[in-house]
Amino acid sequence: MKVHTGSQSTASQQATGKDAKLYQASQWQLIWWRFCKHRVAVISGVIIIFLYLVAAFAEFIAPYDPAAFSPLHAFVPPQQIRVVDSEGTLRRPFVYGLTRSRDPETARITYEPDTSIIMPLKFFVRGDEYKFWGLIRSDLHLFGIDAGPRDRVFIWGADRLGRDLFSRLVYATRVSLSIGLLGVILSFVFGIVIGGISGYYGGWIDNVIQRLIDFIRSIPTIPLWMGLAAALPVEWPPTRVYFLITLILSIIGWTGLARVVRGRFLALREEDFVTAARFVGASEARIIFRHMLPSFGSHIIAALTLAIPDMILAETSLSFLGLGLRSPVNSWGVLLQEAQNLSSVALAPWLLLPGVAVVVTILAFNFLGDGLRDAADPYGD
Amino acid sequence: MPPLLEVNHLKKYFPIKKGFWQRVVGHVKAVDDVSFTINKGETFGLVGESGSGKSTTARLILRGYGVTSGELLFHKADGTQVDITNLKKDELKALRRDIQMIFQDPFSSLNPRMTVLQIVGEPLEVHNIASGNDITKRVAALLTDVGLRPEIMNRYPHAFSGGQRQRISIARALALNPSFIAADEAVSALDVSVAAQNLNLLKDLQDEHDLTYLFITHDLSTVQHISDRLAVMYVGQLVEIAETETLFNNPLHPYTEALLSAVPRPDPDFASRKKRIVLRGDVADPSNPPSGCYFHPRCNYATDECKTQAPAFRKIQEGHWVRCHHAETLDLAGVA
């Protein structure tokens, strides 16, 4: 049953202006138009771009050094940002100062807002010094309070050492998101090369590679990671551990992509337009690069997008289990590991915020990937 | 007319593989000892139902697959003769300038990611016939030839209807100025009025460009209008070859008779008058064909001989060949 919509309709040769635009639209334009109709995917895309911006400008966005501790501020709950003070006058955003007291019975430390101290929030304040991307020295932060060195603002609370959770989360975003991206790029290289070989040559090569993939996929991932991660020497610097963890993740990750690439290759090899190109005398290279690769480029992008959340989750679980990254490197998994005991869940639930970040990111990636996958083949129906 | 393409004892067996080691457990005899000659300037029709091996035959001629055995002798314009089955890579590329193909499905045969200019210009580019602006000019001329306006060359295939896409496909086939075009069900996917337009176009192009066609179809009513001679295929084998008129009016093979009888005619009086031959069962499985004559399980005239003895492909009259034991004795009905 055919329903005619503009893109597939029987077009008269005399096209009007709007039609002409549609008829001359390249596949990327068509994909973009279709993608834009997928509201949730567009919103997810915006969220992801926002998260990557946060990751890119972590030093600037975080008000404090993630490692800077302040024992006096252990387990400070998230501070409320207010615009109206206790007298009812409207002010620019501010937080109250804190009075620290100890419950005489339970010996628990509690914090109460002290309405007499008003600490206004300011943009572009000077604070802890940092080297942006390890290159540019600066001390400018997006926001903060202009106060003495012992006063701090914890919009999302502090951990047991009095470190600002928001700052730590911002830095962790950088690590977690980049591991996803880097891991996927590595998987993609493995996947496209091995999958391409498998799909293009077929026959026994294909058979061997497919069985290898079956084998790799059949290994339970957690024990494999445990084994590989345990092999990493403890004294290695955090950056090297970071790269090796990424590599370990992509050793598993490539198999899925290789399957996608191989499947597309096999399907396209039988397409009439590929046969037609062969029949006009086009070389194998031309057929692969002019006809086959552009035909599944969009599918690959969609598959990649859907693979990133797997990577992020894998890193999070590894680190959560204490097998992946370790302090002082911050990642969502590392942060969650620190929130791993019952007392923190009960007394300082804000320490679970990194979990929220993980959920939001994974969902956003999945919705974006779904949208891309649906839009990927503008000629599908 | 001198021969352009001689097909001699062409065979294509596809292996059936099973298991991890891809052991060959049998063969699909897609094309099984097919011989015919296509003369220069004629349209040779190849008719058969799905699975008869007619499309495979076309793809073998285009070297889409390697042959299992047999010869494909092509007479080039310069007087030389080549065997398509054993050409080297560069010889094959040179041959592509003489032999082209039009596909059945106007939607899958054009790369949706390329503009008409890129699609029709690709053969010119591949064979270094033209480049840059020259390609644009030539593509414009080719599009005019097939009845499309050159201005549409920057559009993508999704902008066109099935009939127009098929014309783009024809323009691509013409780009190298071939002498031979294999048209595989070239109008089968189109609506009648559009199919008629494209059939007329193919006829006009044949006269203008001195083309020889191999016209493959399952539709007997269209093939009659375009082809000079016809071959009927059944389960990988030719069962009858004759001039179109002869084959339609005086078929000698029971399968041909049944095919002709089965075509629904746009004529209610005829439909109510005629006694149609309805065949039993389905087309035989080419991986496991019946004994004797492949057609005998469905044939209304089959004798014991047909069940055991495979009939030879015999010449009954000049230009009329048939694969039936009883060709001389049967009195079969044509279309009249």
Added chain:
Amino acid sequence: MRTSTPNADVANTDVAATTLEPLLEVTNLKTYFKVREGTVKSVDGVSFSINKGQTTAVVGESGCGKSITARSIMQLVPKPGKIVDGEILFHRYQDSPSTVVDIHQEDPNGSAMRRLRGNDIAMIFQEPMTSFSPVHSLSNQMYETLRNHKKVSRKDALELSIEALRRVNMPKPEQIAVSYPHQLSGGMRQRAMIAMALSCEPSLLIADEPTTALDVTTEAQILDLLRELRDRLGMAMMFITHNLGVVAEIAEHVQVMYLGKVVESAPVRQIFYDAKHPYTKSLLMSVPQLNHKVDRLATIQGSVPDPFSIPTGCPFHPRCPDAMPGVCDVKVPQPLQLTPEHQVSCHLYGDA
């Protein structure tokens, strides 16, 4: 109720059809698709009726709305399509006294509609594979269908499905009933689908291009079967096809559609031998004939226009050889009753 052979039907239609009771009456049916680019009026004011036991063919080129008309009757219009107007009256003669349902007023997913589908109206499609589930055997699938309409135990299901398969002349029905759809050839699948559709003995069978994907020899088998079943079960058929040869073989009455409108409607012989609408005439002329060869086939100039830019006036006027400027491109032709059974929408037959 008429009981006559198909051959006699063709000759007798002119006299017989007027006296028949209507089974399905469609009035001013409109089914539109609202998409980003605009509204596609797939079915735009179609009216017709099918009498009890009558076979009506709907012909037209792809995109003329013939399939959507059929699906509207079943309330199975794919999204974003919607029936926006019209009346679809179906007479249930097995109720006594007979009742009339307006299908358009029924909830597409309601129980009344489910009862209509299958029990009263069944549909078969071009590609039978899509209407079967690949993971269930045929008898299981037929059981599902039967169970919705009759009280059938699972024990009887196998026997009933074998019976149904035997009715469509399926070879070795016992063996076929327990097999899976992919194990059958195209023709056998089509037979199985017909068997399934007819298992509840509907009074109307809608066949949407049921033979288009089949080879000619198989097509002949299926057409024979449908004719035989129609005569034996006395059901009416709405046969959708683009193949005029098939129309000549099976139909008693023909409706020619173009761009969502019925342009001509008449008994089959009048369509083939005394067509009035220029589109019908052009269609007939562009069909290659087996028994007389012409040098050039007649064609219709141009192609079916874009569904978003339907021409003003008579939608066929840009391609019509007899178009009258100032009339055909301005005024939409109204259906004109030439004889009680022959209706045409064309200005050529207007006031003259």
